[in-house]
Amino acid sequence: MQSEAVRFVTAFLPLVEDATAVEILLAPPFTALARVGEALAGSNVLLAAQNVNPEPQGAFTGEVSPAMLADVGCRYAIVGHSERRRLYGEDDAFVARKARALLEHGIRPIVCVGETLAEREAGRTFAVIGGQLGGSLDEVPSARAAEMVVAYEPVWAIGTGRTATPALAQEVHAFVRRELTTHFGAAAQAIRIQYGGSVKPENVDDLMAQPDIDGALVGGASLDPDAFARIVRFRPGSGASR
Numbered sequence: 001m002q003s004e005a006v007r008f009v010t011a012f013l014p015l016v017e018d019a020t021a022v023e024i025l026l027a028p029p030f031t032a033l034a035r036v037g038e039a040l041a042g043s044n045v046l047l048a049a050q051n052v053n054p055e056p057q058g059a060f061t062g063e064v065s066p067a068m069l070a071d072v073g074c075r076y077a078i079v080g081h082s083e084r085r086r087l088y089g090e091d092d093a094f095v096a097r098k099a100r101a102l103l104e105h106g107i108r109p110i111v112c113v114g115e116t117l118a119e120r121e122a123g124r125t126f127a128v129i130g131g132q133l134g135g136s137l138d139e140v141p142s143a144r145a146a147e148m149v150v151a152y153e154p155v156w157a158i159g160t161g162r163t164a165t166p167a168l169a170q171e172v173h174a175f176v177r178r179e180l181t182t183h184f185g186a187a188a189q190a191i192r193i194q195y196g197g198s199v200k201p202e203n204v205d206d207l208m209a210q211p212d213i214d215g216a217l218v219g220g221a222s223l224d225p226d227a228f229a230r231i232v233r234f235r236p237g238s239g240a241s242r
Helices: 002-016 030-040 066-071 082-088 092-104 117-121 125-136 142-147 166-190 204-208 225-232
Strands: 024-026 045-049 076-079 108-113 149-152 192-195
Touching: 002 024, 002 030, 002 045, 002 225, 030 045, 066 092, 076 092, 092 108, 092 125, 108 125, 117 125, 125 166, 142 166, 149 166, 166 192, 166 204
Parallel strands: 024 045, 045 076, 076 108, 108 149, 149 192
Antiparallel strands: none
């Protein structure tokens, strides 16, 4: 609901107005983007979208183009989220088209990758993520790589309350960094790699203390202004969850 989203912004902004050392994004549903964008105007919080269609124009009823997102002030957009891949059949090639289209309209893509529980238990984590990275980034030019964000979201940890240990998350993030370096060379060092598996106030400090975890893609905890503000104000290494 638009009104609910605006109420969230009203409560959240005072809690993070002096948090200038990090970049903060809110990604409401499409129907709330314009209202939330207006509410965020002049603040230190940026507007992001949850999805996009890569086509610039044409008969694509019900879809939202990169130009539409740019028009309401989106600076980022999420692509390749596990739910889009699993529920709507979006493959790596389609995700790559989305990432390229966003960059062409001045919007930074947040490209999601991650393995299911079955894939992890089968020892296929790195094979799955490596394949997703290679396919999903195939249309991103090296000269624009630094504008991109990659989010590792272990599907088995989304909305389940289960979270990868900081060490496990770091292992995957380090692998992602190596894959990005193979793909983009030195530009990979400037690419943010976020962790997105049930991040909450209780575990954010230790997760953010890992060398290759550059931020968080927050799900359920972001619906609570106080909880999300605590995540924004993480204190690396000071948490109790190991």
